[in-house]
Amino acid sequence: MERSLWTERLTKTSCPAWTCSICGKGFLSSYGETKFFLTAASNAANRVSDSKYNHEFIVTAWAKCSNRKCEQKFAILGSGHNEKEFPDNPDSTSDLYFTPKACHPMPDIISIPHNVPKPINELLKDSFKLFFIDTNSCAAKIRTSLEYLLDHFGIIRERTNSKGKSCELNLHARLAEYEKVEPNRASKLLAIKWLGNAGAHEHGNVNQDGLLDAYEIMENVLKDIFCPREPEITALANNLTNKYKP
Numbered sequence: 001m002e003r004s005l006w007t008e009r010l011t012k013t014s015c016p017a018w019t020c021s022i023c024g025k026g027f028l029s030s031y032g033e034t035k036f037f038l039t040a041a042s043n044a045a046n047r048v049s050d051s052k053y054n055h056e057f058i059v060t061a062w063a064k065c066s067n068r069k070c071e072q073k074f075a076i077l078g079s080g081h082n083e084k085e086f087p088d089n090p091d092s093t094s095d096l097y098f099t100p101k102a103c104h105p106m107p108d109i110i111s112i113p114h115n116v117p118k119p120i121n122e123l124l125k126d127s128f129k130l131f132f133i134d135t136n137s138c139a140a141k142i143r144t145s146l147e148y149l150l151d152h153f154g155i156i157r158e159r160t161n162s163k164g165k166s167c168e169l170n171l172h173a174r175l176a177e178y179e180k181v182e183p184n185r186a187s188k189l190l191a192i193k194w195l196g197n198a199g200a201h202e203h204g205n206v207n208q209d210g211l212l213d214a215y216e217i218m219e220n221v222l223k224d225i226f227c228p229r230e231p232e233i234t235a236l237a238n239n240l241t242n243k244y245k246p
């Protein structure tokens with residue numbers, strides 16, 4: 001995951017090199033015509049002020065996958081401002097810079113190994129779609145994916161209490177169970193759970209920076225579990241030893 005790609009702003013002719021979620025091979029680049037219009041509020045302000053630099057525009061832009069066998073088109077919505085390249089120079093040219101508010105289809109923010117169970121894959125992909133739209137709901141989706149990850153680890157969802165009644169374990173209790181076998185990994189997943197809890201709260205305050213932290217952790221954990229390189233590296237070492245050891 002290249003974190004800076006998700007905080008970069010777009011211009012009329014440039015789009016961050018997000019990975020195409022359709023083919024998984026190509027990268028997005030700006031394509032077609034970018035349209036931008038002043039918001040009604042900025043239009044009204046324009047009538048009483050001649051400064052054009054603080055006015056807000058709503059933007060529609062397009063991008064295309066660089067893979068010639070794919071060439072999927074992406075629609076991007078955003079909002080932004082005209083800004084001078086050199087703010088202190090009155091003669092400096094200005095350009096439109098905008099922040100994405102939605103992208104369809106949504107590119108993948110992290111790479112998900114192909115052998116990740118379907119519900120985890122689907123929840124993470126659903127969370128990507130919410131990244132620009134609703135950060136709290138995005139965090140809640142990532143949190144839900146943890147439940148399925150714990151299923152994969154064989155952590156029970158229910159337990160029988162002292163009265164013989166079946167009780168559902170909440171995510172925190174399940175992570176505590178997992179902590180007994182994998183304390184290091186469990187503490188990382190617990191951090192994602194806290195973020196998800198904040199997102200699910202009525203006045204959630206999750207920002208994109210927090211989401212990117214969670215995605216980095218998740219990508220690392222998934223790689224560690226579903227495509228560990230240790231056996232591969234051991235095989236390479238054995239191969240070298242057999243071949244070259246005198």
Ligand SMILES: [Zn+2]
Pocket residue numbers: 020021022023024025026065066067070071072
């Ligand atoms: Zn593609």
